[in-house]
Amino acid sequence: CCCDRRTIMHLFLLLILQATAALGQIDPAHCRYALGMEDRRIKDDDITASSQWYETTGPQYARLNREEGDGAWCPEGQLEPSDSQYLQVDLGRLTFLTVVGTQGRYARNSGNEFARAYRLNYSRDGLLWKSWKNRLGNAVMEGNKNAYTSVINDLHPPIITRYVRLIPVTKLSTTVCMRVELYGCPWEDGLISYSAPEGQLMMPPGYPIASLNDSTYDGVHERRRLTDGVIGQDDFLVTRQYHVWPGYDYLGWRNDSLGTQGYVEMEFVFDRQRNFTSLKVHSNNMFSRGVKIFSSVSCWFKPRLIAGWEAESVAFKTVLDDRNPSARYVTVPLNRRTAKSIRCRFYFADVWMMFSEISFQSAVNASTSDPPDDGNTPILIGCLVTIILLLVIIIFLILWCQYVCKVLEKKSQRKETQEKQNKHLILLFPTACGGGYAEPDVTQCTPHQCFHSNAPHYAETDIVRLQGVTGSNMYAVPALTVDSLTRKDISAAEFPRQQLIFREKLGEGQFGEVHLCEAEGLPEFLGEGSPLPDRDGRSVLVAVKQLRADATSQARNDFLKEIKIMSRLNDPNIIRLLCVCVSSDPLCMVTEYMENGDLNMFLSQREIESTLSDLLHMSVQISSGMKYLASLNFVHRDLATRNCLLDRRLTIKIADFGMSRNLYSSDYYRIQGRAVLPIRWMAWESILLGKFTTASDVWAFGVTLWEIFTLCKEQPYSLLSDEQVIENTGEFFRNQGRQIFLYAPPLCPPSLFELMMRCWSRDIPDRPTFEGLYQALRPHVNQ
Template sequence: MTSDSLSAGSDSSTAAHCRYPLGMEDGRIQDHAITASSQWYETTGPQYARLNREEGDGAWCPAGLLQPSDTQYLQVDLGQLTFLTVVGTQGRYARNSGKEFARMYRLNYSHDGQLWRSWKNRLGNKTMEANDNAYVSVIKDLHPPIISRYVRLIPVTKMPTTVCMRLELYGCPWHDGLTSYSSPEGQLMMPPGYPIASLNDSTYDGAHERRKLSGGLGQLTDGVIGQDDFLVTRQYHVWPGYDYVGWRNGSLGSGYVEMEFVFDKQRNFTSMKVHSNNMFYRGVKIFSSVSCSFKPRLIATWEAEPVEFRTVLDDRNPSARYVTVPLGRRNAKALRCRFHFADVWMMFSEISFQSGRRGISQLLNSSPSVTNPSAKDQPDDGNTPILIGCLVTIILLLVVIIFLILWCQYVCKVLEKAPRRILEEEVTVRLSSSSDTIILQTPPVPPRVSQMDHPYERVFLLDPQYQDPAGLRNKLPELSRSAETSDGECPPCLSVPHYAETDIVSLQGVTGSNMYAVPALTVDSLTRKDISVAEFPRHRLLFREKLGEGQFGEVHLCEAEGLPEFLGEGAPLPDRDGRPVLVAVKQLRADATNNARNDFLKEIKIMSRLNDPNIIQLLCVCVSSDPLCMVTEYMDNGDLNMFLSQREMENLLHMSVQISSGMRYLASLNFVHRDLATRNCLLDRRLTIKIADFGMSRNLYSSDYYRIQGRAVLPIRWMAWESILLGKFTTASDVWAFGVTLWEIFTLCKEQPYSLLSDEQVIENTGEFFRNQGRQIFLFAPLLCPPSLFELMMRCWDRDIADRPTFEGLYQALRPHVVQ
């Protein structure tokens, strides 16, 4: 299999992780959704165009010889708007009897099946290279990715020939629902002494007339997040400023940039996230304020009352950042937002929207006694004025009631956040419960406290010392005194604060992921007999795709031929219905150091000792020759973070119980995980959760880790204060991370923990936990989380280690509330 690699810097790209097969090979895309312009025979129809499958005569083949001027196509209906990132193709192999394949193809796509657009790469080329034989699959990344429901592959040839194709598409659902945005075209920035930056929307696929973009999508939805320096790009062979779309103040005849956003259906909007550059010393800042108006239908007028939001400008930190704009749960199918300048330039690289499940109109539609609100657009027959008057009265009453309910929910949400903010009165939330048992009940109305417009804004002033571990001695002089810790010990590490860098690096997994920390495990004691799993024949591992990589190794998705027979009965393998078994393979690179090799063997020994339904299991190894490999289970549904962020789930407690059960097992063996988070919880077909350690090796989650002076890499937003400040990792610090993981689950992984705090502010907040003066910031209560469960989370974040619950207590507290 061959593959185009992602561009440099793709660690911040949605395309780098949104690479799930969409269902051609496994049949989730049904036959009726696959059509074609023609077919040679019934047995070479479009339904046979499935990658790695050989039903019928082995592939889709258009009728007759394909001419250079022909436009034959294979069309796939994905059933919903999809963020499409990768295309895989094969020819017709037909069990060694076929030899037809396409050397090139073009790609057309459509949101509605009516208006079709042609894909082109970032340099304007519409043709993509495909296969040079009939059996090897060729995987091509789409640069840029596209958002579409319908896709057409059009084989291209330079001379008359017979072609056949098999296909798989890769991506993930496009839950934003955004179908187009309109804006002024981006502009040139020509500063003296610097390269010219072209800040145009170069991949926009809509109309471009009179310096206005309309009816399409482009760089603001391609998943690529611009860097702090807007002149530095994440793509190869492009111009400075490529990742941003930017405008100069005054060039548009107003002090703002107006953009319109159109969606697939009416939605109930909670927030908008805008990734903005803030290189203020070059005249670039995030917008000073934004005003958004709403349209319930495209043919309606803009509603009179916009939502307005004013940002808190930052003249000390030039980092690019996401600005989250609350949209007040307004219902609309289109938005018009005016972003007001704060300086000479304003630059965006990504805009995304979050919308809730049900809006007011949806609630009205669900009432059997109320007519559809869209009925007011229909002619009045004048025969039932009394009935209409009654219905209108009912609708108005329902609207008032629903408005009051939503207002109360909004007030409750705000009031729940307020006690966990740093106010002038230094209000904080404390726990009074001492029991491990929780009672899930209806949330009570919290007490009224004073409010601030923008939570977490300017809570801390950024201080460069927090980027230097040694600087903590100046910021936290208490750490240099011989004070007792919360568990009654006086360890030597307390006199000199550090990040336990040596310990952390030596225990980093060779793929960049965190190994389990195990007491008294030495390299000298490791021999082949210590490894309790069998040696698997290396030639039976067939590479499918790379899942992640680190400093000394890589994680691959592979097919394992004959693995069920090799492992025997009772092996933890899913029923594949005759299809090849998929496994995850960690492979040590050939140039790895001796220390990395020893760490790899340690990890194998550790993993071979783990046997629990909620822990990822090591199946076998390849260590008789280089490169060293370990083969583990592969979970079809990916990781929990991606799974929840793309779905609305109801069994969140059941997921929480499974994670607590797996961690209870690790704690019983005195194993410390040190990187527990939803990104490290994987799901199989039956939604069984298994705890793993792949998260750090995947580009998608690079922003979840903080590099200390370019050395140790730490998931600081999940770490207990003593782990960050003292380098102390224990089961109690895993409990802290479990609380953050619960918070992720009940926010459906819609945002990063402490998303409004920078990494340095998160570290400074751990200093407030150490001081314990009531100034520490806690995560807010998720809307889906009962108060008693949030109280359990808060106990996980107790400053005193001894007061945190155990995993056994957490499991016993959560388990009774899961519906069996």
């Protein structure tokens, strides 16, 4: 029971990752593991910089979510637009880098320096450096908007590197500080570069022009299209990346454009000498448009870069398929040949040949004179399977031991913990017991009794708390409503899960994930009266909340309850449940996807563009949606701009994804042994008494209005720490005039700020209803 569970799980995940990497296919959507800045696996000596302001702002302090020293790395002096100051991280080995996270210098509320933008340079050997650019050719990434909130940037395309430099960019002379985390996984494939003829334009009559070149080729040293983990679709004109041209996911050539040779020659260079088992090529086969997989391939091998090509080649002839137009992997056996460089000729089977991904299965060559014995392969595989099974059994026994220990200890600790909590609350809010400070050892009444002596009473049995398994703070509803729901109450139909095509992960929680997916044939499936907007023939994007395989039975039950609740909601300003996939695991619910993201990002990324009328219209829409929820006695419990989404017509729909996104992790406060809470939006009775009602949603609505009229430029109570926010709720309870209110935003009319203040009334009956809020706001909007 004394073993470190996190260490064991980390080792297990690392073993799985290494096994996946050995297959030579890394999925960027799942290769997103922290590489060790925050948890110090990356050592101080591996973090350097071009300069530092002080010893206490050196590069070793550039660790995400840590505040040692003076809180971050800060380059010396004011950063000028022409400067190229950098923070350099040595990852220790070749790494598939997919995500970069940054923060500014917060330093326990004493710092306010951050980088609004930055560039990324990378190198495999520390000598030759390259500049990262996205798929559209942009080199500058968006940085931070304040000193404490982390910003996560996905690298499209990902890179293979050992050394990384983050170079802050500024338009004006300013002070800059940074904290950083890098995400990815080990690169075991060994392929470091390849060369190939430049891809070509395809101009089919009646179809869009397809540009089949390698857009991530830097022109000199490196191509990345065929090693970026992106698999092309059956129709090569359909791309997985948005805002790009048709054919983007493929590299392709026309037969007659390469002279009379009838083949495409490619050369691959590896990090070291390897024994090659096979080559896997993902190839398009849309034969109706003259595209087929290659008819055959011949490969030659070079054991050292300075040696000549070996005379004996490996040849492989494919089986052509004129019935199934699906893109597919073609596996070419390489007969365990030893090489550091491979040259392959792929022969045309039709007018066009298109590849989207190439990977090699190999092992590092331990001896150039003794190639591996093929007969040992089954033995090696058997040993590996045995080791993995033993590891799984050991982990199971340790976890079971920990579970038993926790069950045995829980009873004895519960009473002691409750006594400590009671004593702490009495000391924190002493006047709740009727004046004066109670002595710690002379308890006049419990905090629960003290609070209920003066506060309005809402019985805890009035509502069922339902924590969304995807990390979202899902609606609380009257208990009888949940208990009476049956299978027939779910109006959403079962959607074929094979028609959901994964695009990217939007967020995750303890037991579930939220994915952006493309739903093939969804409008036809939903039929007449579909809530989907007219897509003009384009694909339908949806948000899919999926229960993970490791979810507990309780999480599974909660997920089904969540589906039942969502299936009852039907309002223009509430996110809609479209369909479900519950006939088999994993359980999924499919909801509308809002193309303009959440309201917090929408407003904070704009300068003074939104008019007062625009802001009031947003407020009316939110009040309308909450009025609908209140009419059903539903309590949201996490109303904020991060949970208000906008579609392409800028219609606001209230959702519950906010908690699942790392971007908003600083908006939630984790209480020991309990779920995280959005305390800066919560009414005093919700924090102190755990009471969530429509009236507490009204309080949160007032904070949401405040966010809107500050254009989401700062966090509520930004000058207070989380602990001070909790202490301030005690002042609301005591109601002695010492509580701190949010200030009046400059864009907010006095009458509207007065409405906000009513939402934050200490006594619940003094707060307006959502019906009253809607009626008060609606006349101010130009219809």
